[in-house]
Amino acid sequence: MTTSARTDSSLTDEQVASFHENGYIGPLTIYTPDEMDRMWKEIRRESLDRSHAAYPEVDAGFGAPNIFNYDRHLDVDLLARHICNRKIIDKVATLLGPDLLCWRTEFFPKYPGDEGTDWHQADTFANASGKPQLLWPGETDSNFGGGTLTVWTAFTDSTEENGCLQIIPGTHTKMNYDETRTMDFDQSRINAEIKDGVPRGFFGYDYRQLQVDADWKPNEEDAVSLVMEKGQCVIFLSTLMHASLPNVSTGKGYRMGFASRYVPTSVRVYPDTDQIEEYGGNISLDKWSAVLVSGEDTYGHNKIGTRTLRGTEYRSA
Template sequence: MTQMDQKISATTGLPAGAVITDDIRADIESFERNGFIGPIKLYEPEEAAEILRALRVANHDRSHILYDNNMNYDRHFDIPELSRHIMHPTILKYLRGILGSDLLCWRSEWFAKFPGGRGTEWHQVRDYSYTDGNPLIVPTETDWNAYIDLTVWTAFTPATKETACMRFLPGSHKKFYYDEKKSVTTGRNGDYQHTKTDTGFFGYDFSEFKVDPAWDPESANPVDMELQAGECVIFTASCAHASHNNTSERQTRLAISGRYVPTHVRVYPDLSSYNAHGETFDLANYATVLVSGADTYGHNKVRSANNRDQAFSFAPLEEQVPC
C-alpha cells in the first residue's frame, strides 16, 4: 500500500458522535461500503416543481447575491427556498448519522445540464485544492477518523441516463485515484467562462490529476444514480463521481448541491479570496451556516441570517440512537 493509499484509508469510518436512527442504519452501512447513498426522497414531485419555479425566478434577481459571477455558488444566502433547503430535516438526519450532530453548510451550488450538454468527467476530491492549489477545507482534529465533507445533490428535474444523471464508483472513497496536489496545465490559468470551455470539468481537465494516467474509471463498474424530481443522493466527494452527457432533445437537468462539514473543519483557511473555474471569489462577506448542533470550535465565521435578514433555523436534534 502506498503512502497516499494509507492517507485516504485513514479518513474513512464514522465518528464516535454519529447519531443513527434505526430507519437509516442500513443506508449508513451502505454508505460506509460504497461512499454514496440514494435515492433519498426529500420532496413530492409537485413540491419540487414548485420550488424549481421559484428558483428560476429568483435566479435572475442579483440584488442580494454573495458572489456576482457565473458560478452561482452559495445562493442559499439570497434565495429563501435554498435557505430552507439546506436545512431539510431528512438531509440533517442522514448527515448526523455520518458526520455527527455539529454541522456547518459551507457551500451550495447549481448544476445544470442543458440538452446536448457534455457530461462531467470523472473526478475525486478531498480538500478541493484542485481549484488553485490551496486546500479549501482542513480538519483540525488530528485523530479525526471520518469524512470531512459530504455533498447532498438534489434533483429538481428528473435525472436519468438520458438527461445526465450522476455516476459513482462504489468503494472508490477508500483509495486515491486522483491527486489534487499535482501541478496541472488546465483550469488554474486565468479567467474564463466555465460554460464555454471544452473540458469535461468546468474548465479543468481532471484526467491530469490521475495517480495512474492509464487507469480507466469505466472499467471499475460505475453505478448510475437516476433520480426523480425531489430526490437526492448523498456522497463523499472522495468517492469518484461523474455524470452522463445530456442526450435529450429538450430536457434540462437541474440539481442543487449543498456541501457540509463537521464544525472542527476550517473552511477557506487563511484565505481572503480564491480562484476556481475561471472566477475569483471574494470571501469578505462569506460565512458558513450552522445547520445542526453547536459550534464550540469557532474556527469559522457563522451567519445566522441570509442576505435578506431571514434567519437560518433548524429543528433541534430529536431523540436518536447513537452508534
C-alpha cells in the same frame, strides 16, 4: 465520523453500513414531484435578483457551473430552508455527528448538448487553485482527510438521457488524484473533448491532469447511474469517484441538480484564504460564511453566518 441521536428522518443501521461500504446512499425522497416543481419555480424567480447574493452580480444565469452560482442559499429563502431540511440534516447527522456546517452550495445544470463531467474525487478541494478549501483535524494539503458530504438533490428529473450522476461504489477510501497538483483552465475545452468514447470535461479543466498514475483509468464497468425523480437526493462522499453523463436529450430536456455540502464544525473551511480561485477567475469571500445547520460550534475557527430574511448577517465565531 461520529453519530447523532436518531430521529424518524435518520438513516437506519443498514443504510449507515451500506454508506460506509459504498460511499453513498440513495436515491432518497425529500420532496414529492409536485412539491419540487413548486419549489423550483419559486427558486428560479428569486434567483434572478442578485442584489443580496454573496458574490458580485454577473451575467451568469444558470449557465455552466462556476463560482458565481455558488452559495445562493445565503440569499434565496427556499434554498436556505432546503439546506436545513430535517429530512436531509438528520441523515447527514447520522453520518457526521450533530454539529454540522453547510459550507457551500452549487447549482449543476446540464442542457441538451452539454458534455458529461469527468470522473473525479475531491478531498481538500485544492484541485483548481492548488490551495485547500477544507482541512479536517490533523489533515494537511498532502495527506488524506475526509472531503465533504454532498447532498445532490434533483430539482428536475435526472435520467441517463439528460446527464444523470454516475458513481463507482467503494472508491471513497483511496484518492486516485493528487490535489497538490494544479490543472490548467482552458475555456475552449468545454464541450470539445471525447474521453473513452464519452463527451466529458470539467468546466474548462481536464481532471486527468491530477492523476497519481497517468496511465490509470477508472473502471467504468463498475459505474452506477443514479437516475432520480425530481425531489429525490443522493448523499455521497466527495472522495467517491463520481461523474455525469452528457445530456443527449432534445428539446428543452435540461437537468438541474443542486448540491449542498456539509462538514462537521471541527473542519476548517477556506483556511488562511480570503478568496476562491476557480474557473479562470477569483472572487472575494468577504460576504461568504458557513451556516450552522445543526448542533453548536465549539471550535471557533470558521466564519459563521446567521441567516435572516433576504440576506445574511455575519459574525466571526
